[in-house]
Amino acid sequence: MKSLLDGSKPCLYALDFYYDGHRKTGIIGPSIVVRVHNKFIEGFKFNPDMPALEIMKERFGLTDFKYDLKSDIGYNGVIKRVGGPQERHAGFDFTEFKVNLPWKKTQIEGQCSKCGGSAMIDDEDCPDCFGTGFDYLENEDIESEINTISASLAVLFSILRDDSVYDISTDRKQLLTVETIPQVRNEESSLFGIVSSDLMMNIFPNIYKGKYLIADKIIGSMIAAYNCMNFGGDPTDSKSESELAKFRINIGDKFSLLMYAPGTTISSGSECLIYPNTYGRAGAYKYTSKDINSPLIQLVFLAGLAQLYREGQFWMHRPYM
Numbered sequence: 001m002k003s004l005l006d007g008s009k010p011c012l013y014a015l016d017f018y019y020d021g022h023r024k025t026g027i028i029g030p031s032i033v034v035r036v037h038n039k040f041i042e043g044f045k046f047n048p049d050m051p052a053l054e055i056m057k058e059r060f061g062l063t064d065f066k067y068d069l070k071s072d073i074g075y076n077g078v079i080k081r082v083g084g085p086q087e088r089h090a091g092f093d094f095t096e097f098k099v100n101l102p103w104k105k106t107q108i109e110g111q112c113s114k115c116g117g118s119a120m121i122d123d124e125d126c127p128d129c130f131g132t133g134f135d136y137l138e139n140e141d142i143e144s145e146i147n148t149i150s151a152s153l154a155v156l157f158s159i160l161r162d163d164s165v166y167d168i169s170t171d172r173k174q175l176l177t178v179e180t181i182p183q184v185r186n187e188e189s190s191l192f193g194i195v196s197s198d199l200m201m202n203i204f205p206n207i208y209k210g211k212y213l214i215a216d217k218i219i220g221s222m223i224a225a226y227n228c229m230n231f232g233g234d235p236t237d238s239k240s241e242s243e244l245a246k247f248r249i250n251i252g253d254k255f256s257l258l259m260y261a262p263g264t265t266i267s268s269g270s271e272c273l274i275y276p277n278t279y280g281r282a283g284a285y286k287y288t289s290k291d292i293n294s295p296l297i298q299l300v301f302l303a304g305l306a307q308l309y310r311e312g313q314f315w316m317h318r319p320y321m
């Protein structure tokens, strides 16, 4: 069987991350993208007894997973079918699905009631409007929206774990896989998967070098996702430096990569650690982030991994843009 571990698996699904950053233009963002090979969609048969469905029912009370891949999918249809072909990014054989991350606050007409529109309080950015002076509408449903997205993606990735033989022909290799278990209340959340050696070999030489800083791009995507769901201000605004400093990417032993976000600490197991898979077939990498204490941070790491996928495609298939 063609395996991701030896880098020969044709791409069943790819990840990507979009961030437009211009809410006033009506374009929503940031969003996590999953592109699924059309042969998989043609041959897909939904299994109503999937264990993932039971977990989501127990943890979130979610029961109505929409699984027709020719339409929007997920609970409440939160994974939107964009369609295809996506020539620009992954050849003609993929259908694109997209999850728009929810904003905690949405900018509306009028002035911030706390600072009166001045944007400043005691020479600091107003905490209510993040130094914009604009009024915001608070999203009261943000927590359940995040849970629904997290649960929907967990089921989708569980579906895409399918190793059945599909007649997939594409020059694209699968660069990484994702499996997630979303957390609720005191339950543990985790994120894990495999990263192809091709991807890592293309990433390492370029991660801190040159004009195109991969580490900065990944951190930027994680911050955009975090700010959107956590603050809701415009993610391009300046934020507290201590909060931003918690986003870091380090190179660890033996060409491992460590990704940190707020709420994750060094060696806690909650950081996202990409490490060489020395116990199996040589070459591949695995990654894991356990004990994440919120679905929000899980989605933030997913945004970082989606950006990593994007970077991999860029370096391996240049020029694709």
Ligand SMILES: [Zn+2]
Pocket: 112, 113, 114, 115, 116, 117, 119, 120, 126, 127, 128, 129, 130, 131, 132, 133, 134
């Ligand atoms: Zn204000």
